[in-house]
Amino acid sequence: MEKIGLKYGLLTAAGLIAYFLLMRLVGLTHIVELRFLNGIIMAIGITMAIRALKIKEKGNIGYFSGIACGTITAIVGTTIFAALMLVYLKIGGQSLVEVLSADRYFGEHVQSTPGVVVFSVLMLEGVISGVLISFIAMQYFKQKDHKVPNSP
Template structure:
């Protein structure tokens, strides 16, 4: 279970990093609304991890074990991506701090240090969305035949 979560977490982080680099090259990294696609990348990574786990256990997936695979994938992917973003900010991407901290997630503007911005914006956003995606995906994957219960 942990191996699958780590593998797909790494792949998710790579997907997020590639998307960020593409947005940076095109000059669109300052548009906060495009971060919505980060959620889609996270959803793909989490559902692929749960699907791979279901295949590994031959369809006998427990709800909490499948949810755990999804949560591990989200945590690993978000942590690796946040570490890459922290490295990027430290190496000269200071404008990203201004973009992220200008959104006022916590009311008034917080002190714009790289650690606070990365934790409060990227980590919380990524982990919370990833866990929610795992919860939603497990509503589908928990059933063997994917039929509505008590239906003909």
């Protein structure tokens, strides 16, 4: 389970990084609403990880094992992406620090430094959404044949 979570976490991080670089190249990093697609990338990575675990276990995965695999995927992907973003923000992304400023979330008295932004916005957002996506995905994967219970 851990190896699968790590593998798909790395792939998810690669997807998040590629998406960020594409947005940076096009000049759309200031549009906060486009971060919604980070959730889509995260959902794809988590779903692929849980599916790979189910295939490896020949269809018999435990509910919490699937959630744990998805959570590992989210933590690995988010941590790697956040580390890259921390480096980017420290080197020259001050305008992005202002866009992602934590004072919008925690009040005016929080100083908007790259570390605060990365932890409060990127890490919390990524891990929390990853756990929720894992939970939602397991509602689908917990069924052996993916049919509604008690249906013909």
